[in-house]
Amino acid sequence: MTEIETRDVLAVNALSVAFADRDAPTAPPRTVVDGVDFHLGHGRVLALVGESGSGKSVTAMSVLGLLPANARVEGSIRLEGRELVGADAATVRAVRGGRIGTIFQEPMSAFNPVLTLGAQIAEAIVTHHPRLRRREVRARSLELLESVGIAEPLRIARSHPHELSGGQLQRSMIAMAISSDPIALIADEPTTALDVTVQAGILDLIRSLRDDRGTAVLLITHDMGVVADLADDVVVMRSGHVEERESSPALFAAPQAGYTRELLRAVPRLGETAARLRSSEPLPAELSAAAEVRAARIEYGGGWGRPAVVAVESATFAIRPGRTLGLVGESGSGKSTLGRAFAGLVPVRSGEVLVGGIDLARASRRELRELRSAIGYVFQDPASSLDPRWTVGDAIAEPLRLGSDKTPRERRARVLELLDAVRLSESHLERFPHELSGGQRQRVAIARAIALHPSLLIADEPTSALDVSVQARVLDLLADLQREFGFACLFVSHDLAVVQELAHEVAVMRAGRIVELGPTERVLSAPDSPYTRRLLAAAPVADPAQQAARRRAWRGLAAEADPAAGDGDAA
Amino acid sequence: MRMLRFAGVRVLGAIVVLLLITVLTYAVFYLLPANPAQLSCGRPCTPENLRRAAEFMGTDLPWWQQLLEFLRGIVLGRDFGSGAAAVHCAAPCFGYSFQQNASVTELILSRFPVTASIAIGAAVLWLVTGVAGGVASGMRPGSVVDRGVMMVSIAGVSAPVYLVGLLAILLFGFVLRWLPTGGYIPFATDPVQWFAHLLLPWCTLAFTTAAVYARLTRGQMIETLGEDYIRTARAKGLRESRVVVRHGLRNAILPVVTVFGLDLGTLLGGTVIVERVFSMQGLGALLVTGVSVVDLQLVVGFTLFSAFLIIVSNVVIDVVNGVVDPRAKATA
Numbered sequence: 001m002t003e004i005e006t007r008d009v010l011a012v013n014a015l016s017v018a019f020a021d022r023d024a025p026t027a028p029p030r031t032v033v034d035g036v037d038f039h040l041g042h043g044r045v046l047a048l049v050g051e052s053g054s055g056k057s058v059t060a061m062s063v064l065g066l067l068p069a070n071a072r073v074e075g076s077i078r079l080e081g082r083e084l085v086g087a088d089a090a091t092v093r094a095v096r097g098g099r100i101g102t103i104f105q106e107p108m109s110a111f112n113p114v115l116t117l118g119a120q121i122a123e124a125i126v127t128h129h130p131r132l133r134r135r136e137v138r139a140r141s142l143e144l145l146e147s148v149g150i151a152e153p154l155r156i157a158r159s160h161p162h163e164l165s166g167g168q169l170q171r172s173m174i175a176m177a178i179s180s181d182p183i184a185l186i187a188d189e190p191t192t193a194l195d196v197t198v199q200a201g202i203l204d205l206i207r208s209l210r211d212d213r214g215t216a217v218l219l220i221t222h223d224m225g226v227v228a229d230l231a232d233d234v235v236v237m238r239s240g241h242v243e244e245r246e247s248s249p250a251l252f253a254a255p256q257a258g259y260t261r262e263l264l265r266a267v268p269r270l271g272e273t274a275a276r277l278r279s280s281e282p283l284p285a286e287l288s289a290a291a292e293v294r295a296a297r298i299e300y301g302g303g304w305g306r307p308a309v310v311a312v313e314s315a316t317f318a319i320r321p322g323r324t325l326g327l328v329g330e331s332g333s334g335k336s337t338l339g340r341a342f343a344g345l346v347p348v349r350s351g352e353v354l355v356g357g358i359d360l361a362r363a364s365r366r367e368l369r370e371l372r373s374a375i376g377y378v379f380q381d382p383a384s385s386l387d388p389r390w391t392v393g394d395a396i397a398e399p400l401r402l403g404s405d406k407t408p409r410e411r412r413a414r415v416l417e418l419l420d421a422v423r424l425s426e427s428h429l430e431r432f433p434h435e436l437s438g439g440q441r442q443r444v445a446i447a448r449a450i451a452l453h454p455s456l457l458i459a460d461e462p463t464s465a466l467d468v469s470v471q472a473r474v475l476d477l478l479a480d481l482q483r484e485f486g487f488a489c490l491f492v493s494h495d496l497a498v499v500q501e502l503a504h505e506v507a508v509m510r511a512g513r514i515v516e517l518g519p520t521e522r523v524l525s526a527p528d529s530p531y532t533r534r535l536l537a538a539a540p541v542a543d544p545a546q547q548a549a550r551r552r553a554w555r556g557l558a559a560e561a562d563p564a565a566g567d568g569d570a571a
Numbered sequence: 572m573r574m575l576r577f578a579g580v581r582v583l584g585a586i587v588v589l590l591l592i593t594v595l596t597y598a599v600f601y602l603l604p605a606n607p608a609q610l611s612c613g614r615p616c617t618p619e620n621l622r623r624a625a626e627f628m629g630t631d632l633p634w635w636q637q638l639l640e641f642l643r644g645i646v647l648g649r650d651f652g653s654g655a656a657a658v659h660c661a662a663p664c665f666g667y668s669f670q671q672n673a674s675v676t677e678l679i680l681s682r683f684p685v686t687a688s689i690a691i692g693a694a695v696l697w698l699v700t701g702v703a704g705g706v707a708s709g710m711r712p713g714s715v716v717d718r719g720v721m722m723v724s725i726a727g728v729s730a731p732v733y734l735v736g737l738l739a740i741l742l743f744g745f746v747l748r749w750l751p752t753g754g755y756i757p758f759a760t761d762p763v764q765w766f767a768h769l770l771l772p773w774c775t776l777a778f779t780t781a782a783v784y785a786r787l788t789r790g791q792m793i794e795t796l797g798e799d800y801i802r803t804a805r806a807k808g809l810r811e812s813r814v815v816v817r818h819g820l821r822n823a824i825l826p827v828v829t830v831f832g833l834d835l836g837t838l839l840g841g842t843v844i845v846e847r848v849f850s851m852q853g854l855g856a857l858l859v860t861g862v863s864v865v866d867l868q869l870v871v872g873f874t875l876f877s878a879f880l881i882i883v884s885n886v887v888i889d890v891v892n893g894v895v896d897p898r899a900k901a902t903a
Contacts, residue, residue: 022713066805097808104806109799112818114825114896123817124807160897176807 008078009184009216010040010063015075017058022070029072033059034240036075040184043214045206047221047231047248049263051467052438055240056220060186063218064100065092080183098128101177103206105189107169111161117169118157121145121176128180144175148205166331167198174205184216185209191226195330195494200538200554203229222467224267225540228252228547236260249544266472267542268497270524289318289354290488291342291456296351298337311337313512314351317505321455322482324489326503326520328496328535333509339460339492343375344368355456373403376449376487380461382441386433392419392444393429399451418447421484422477439470443477450481457482460492475501496539500524508532533557574893581889585882592878593645597638600871606630627652628669641666665872670864675872678857685755685853689845690838692769693776698831701781705788705827706820712793720785727782736775736848743771753850772849776842780834784827791823798822825896829888836884840877 015036018029033055040046048056062073063084077084079099084092096102104110111120121141125132132140145153148171161169170190177185187206191199207230209215219231227234227248234251236244236259244257255261296315299308312334319325329335340346341353341360348361356374363371379385386395396418400411416426422443433441442462449457459478463471479502482489493499499506499520506523508516508531516529527533537554541547608625609616625631628651629640640649648662660667660674667674704724708717744752750771756764795801796819804818805811843855854873861869892899 064806066802093808093810095808096806102803102806104799104803106799110803112800112804112822113898114821115817123809127808162898173803 007041008039009042009080010218011076011078012036012038012059012063013076013078015059015062015073015077017055017062017067017074018072019068020070020072032240033062036235036237036240036242038235038242038245040216040218041233042183042216043210044232045210045217045219045230046233046235047219047227048235048237049221049224049227050237051222051263051469053239054237056237057188059237060188060218060220063186064096064102066096094128097124097177097182098180099183101174101180101182101185103170103173103177103185103187103190106193107166107173108161108193110173111169113161116158116160117145117164117172121157121172121179124176124179140179141175144179145172148172148175148178149201150175165198166194167201170194170198170202171205174202174209178209178213178215181213182215184218186218186220188220189222190219192221192223196496197330197534197538197558199226200540200551200558203540204551204555206230223540224264224468224542225547228542228544229540229551236263252542252544262469264542266469268472268475268495268501270497270500270536270539270541288320288357290321290323290356291490292318292352292354293338293341294352294354296338296341296353297349298334298341298346299349310512311346312341315509315514317507317514317517319456319488319490319505321488322486323505324482324491324503326499326506327490327492327509328494328499328506329509330494330535332511334512335492335494335509336460338509339458339490342456342458342490343377344372373399373452374455376452376454376457378442378445378449378457378459378462381465382438382445383433383465385445386441388433391430391432392424392436395433395444396447396451399448403452414451415447418451421450421481422447437470438466439474442466442470442474446474446477446481450485450487453485454487457487457489458492459489461494462491463498464494471498478502496524496536508535530557530560577893578886578890581886585886588882589875589879592882593642593875594638596871596874596878597641598634600867600874601630601634601637603867627656665875666868668861668866668869670866671869675869678869679854679873679876682852682854682857684757685851686842686846686855687839688755688758688765688769689772689776689842689851689853690835692773693780693842694831694835694838696773697777697781697784700777701784702788702820702824702827704781704785706792706815706823708785709789709792709796709823710815712789717789721789724782724785727778727780728786730779732775732779732844733848735778736771736845739771739775740848753848755851755853768849772842772845772851775848776838776845784831787830788823788827791826792819795819795823821895825892828891828895832884832888832891833881836881837877839880839884840873 015033016031017033018031020029021027036055036059038046038048048059050056058067058071061067062071063077063079065084065087067073073085075085079095082091084095111117118138118141121144122137125137125140129137141157142153145156150156150168150171156164156168156172164172185206190206191202194202203226206217206219210217217230219226221227231248234244234246234248235242236251236257238259243259244251244255246256251260252264255264293315296312297310298312299310301308315338317325327335327338337346341348342355344360344363351361353360355371358367358371360368360371390398393412393415396415397411400406400414406414415429419426419428424440424443424447428436428440428444433444436444446462462478463474466474475498478489481487489502491499491503503520505518506516506520507514508523508529510531516523516527516532518528523532524536527536534554534557537550537557541550608621608628608630622631629637632640643649644660644662644664644666646662648664649660651658651660651667658667658672661676663676665675665679668678671678704720708714708720711717740752743750751764751768754768756768758765796815801814801818804814809818840854842853843859845851846853846855847859858870858873860866861873889899
């Protein structure tokens with residue numbers, strides 16, 4: 001036992017965290033982490049995996065003592081043998097940023113917007129090395145930025161967060177996290193907010209910290225692909241409990257817990273033909289397109305002597321009824337803009353966007369209003385796209401009220417029908433969005449979108465805000481509804497694996513242009529465009545052995561590509 | 572360079588707005604049925620006298636020529652009448668009060684020190700106390716401190732200035748006899764008396780306004796302390812005081828600065844009620860007199876002067892915001 005303890009960097013034993021209800025202090029506290037044990041060894045990467053509400057982030061934050069004031073922590077957290085639970089403020093401060101560095105999920109919001117990156121990194125250094133001279137601190141900051149693969153450390157240090165890309169910011173965050181040569185890093189969903197090609201670079205960087213500096217990493221993630229790519233050991237959590245604790249290869253090869261198996265099964269896998277598509281019947285090819293875009297160009301801004309920003313250029317494709325086109329691209333590629341153009345939400349500068357044969361750009365206001373009832377739109381985050389003060393019933397009935405002349409009685413009947421179609425029951429009718437889970441909320445959003453029998457359904461990242469297991473069920477639902485109602489679907493996503501599950505055809509976008517268009521199977525198995533190849537190679541798969549091979553392939557492709565665009569870090 | 576461009580654009584915009592306000596103000600007041608010539612025509616007001624008065628004032632000209640004369644006067648100064656009876660109004664001429672026989676510019680400048688003394692002192696006081704109170708309660712919402720500050724601020728928000736002022740005079744002036752009850756002593760004459768006479772007006776204004784600032788700061792502080800970068804700052808191992816001030820307050824203060832600039836600009840244009848309550852002859856008192864005797868030139872000049880102050884403070888806020896918040900420049 002003693003021997004193990006000396007090699008462990010971080011030992012967590014019987015950790016429990018409970019939150020007291022602020023409004024009802026006498027009520028029993030709500031337990032969110034219950035009896036969690038794990039050991040993080042020197043130079044190892046331990047992944048805490050779980051879906052939202054599993055307690056993985058709370059566990060990690062309790063190590064740093066960064067829980068809200070109403071949290072009660074019990075059990076033991078030992079860092080290099082020293083107890084952190086109940087330690088005094090000065091000890092905890094010395095650990096934060098000193099012995100343990102932290103990387104957060106959203107690099108865009110994790111930096112203070114009004115200070116330069118240089119100032120923020122310097123602050124971290126000075127806090128733990130108060131004797132250093134200003135010049136030394138500056139030199140150290142630049143050296144750190146360089147060590148995390150930032151090409152122009154001086155420029156980055158002088159920049160404010162809003163001037164930089166997500167990849168640059170996350171690298172800077174890592175530079176700040178390792179500024180005091182910590183023995184361990186906590187990486188809380190470090191790549192979730194990043195594009196897949198940027199993610200691959202960041203994962204590589206974290207891996208090199210482990211290999212070169214012997215830094216232990218506590219990785220918190222929901223993404224099995226990231227786990228397979230980086231983790232040595234895995235702890236699977238579910239509603240505050242540890243479901244399974246295993247080394248990474250063993251876990252992926254033979255998951256023991258039923259929950260782990262379920263989780264792995266729900267992960268969409270690239271390169272496997274999707275069951276959802278096989279069951280859909282092929283449609284006659286001569287059927288005219290339900291929605292079409294021809295040589296469309298969309299610009300933002302401009303005027304007053306400033307050049308316009310081109311968001312989409314010469315986009316051309318068509319979607320036939322009953323078919324799904326997956327529109328794939330990284331952030332800033334113009335995929336969402338193009339999706340919005342199909343709903344007439346952004347003006348098209350030139351070219352045509354046709355829905356049901358009518359050009360949205362030239363349609364009159366009345367035509368446009370009528371046309372909108374033929375278009376359903378599902379947004380990314382159902383928590384913010386549904387009005388929090390409307391019940392589920394009201395939300396679904398609204399399009400019926402606006403776009404049909406049904407009586408209240410007929411509307412109610414149709415709402416019940418729709419609830420049934422999205423596998424919700426009548427009991428949900430009077431609930432408010434906050435009383436529903438993320439998956440249920442997205443079902444309501446889908447019911448709303450299909451209420452008027454649209455000929456085109458636009459789904460903009462409809463599952464990005466959902467857990468994998470929920471995502472799988474929502475994708476099933478979309479496929480079923482399409483088979484039943486025969487609408488054409490424009491499925492906008494950053495995730496190739498998700499698109500593969502649902503789309504008959506794929507269009508890959510980059511910097512406003514469609515770089516590749518074709519049947520899903522062909523594009524994903526034998527892509528023509530080098531960009532598609534890089535995108536495919538960068539997406540991690542939930543299999544450590546396969547992922548290691550893919551990683552090598554990705555490095556080769558990334559090196560081939562021009563360096564500025566290759567790592568996706570250029571602003 | 573970007574900062575210069577940013578400031579340049581803002582100043583240009585301000586000049587355009589000022590010009591528009593000038594035209595509008597001029598139009599509103601000169602299209603009124605009141606005839607300035609009639610008002611100062613004297614008795615008996617023969618048609619001949621009336622014509623002469625109109626000619627003297629320039630109100631016999633078409634409206635657009637009057638406006639051009641007015642605008643020219645701002646830049647070059649202007650003369651009313653000719654010969655021995657002529658009066659000169661030096662640039663920048665914002666009109667001439669025929670009732671008080673003085674240029675509006677001179678009248679305003681003579682009263683400005685009084686109002687500025689009240690406004691600036693009060694503003695500093697309310698900014699400091701309001702922000703301090705807001706930070707103290709925003710750091711721990713629901714705590715005893717928070718409830719205390721919010722209770723006091725409710726009182727401040729709902730109490731009218733004249734009531735607070737009169738109560739203050741009653742208590743500190745008449746009952747305790749600590750401070751003078753009214754009047755203004757120029758700073759150059761006696762700095763101590765200047766301070767003593769201003770203390771009550773300052774506190775009165777600050778009490779009612781600081782309340783708003785405390786509430787605004789509190790809300791901003793609570794929001795900011797929930798941001799991701801606050802968690803990052805704590806995870807770096809910073810002391811809580813540094814987290815709150817450098818990362819929390821620095822961001823929370825931005826909207827407060829904006830509101831402060833506007834309030835100060837408005838206040839410099841006249842602290843009517845406080846001047847009345849403490850019997851001080853500032854801009855507010857000047858305006859009240861001007862309105863009651865229908866001194867149109869004075870009212871127009873005064874309106875423009877207030878507008879000018881508000882716009883200038885707006886430009887200053889914009890530039891300050893550009894310095895404090897680098898994101899603001901991106902939209903210049």
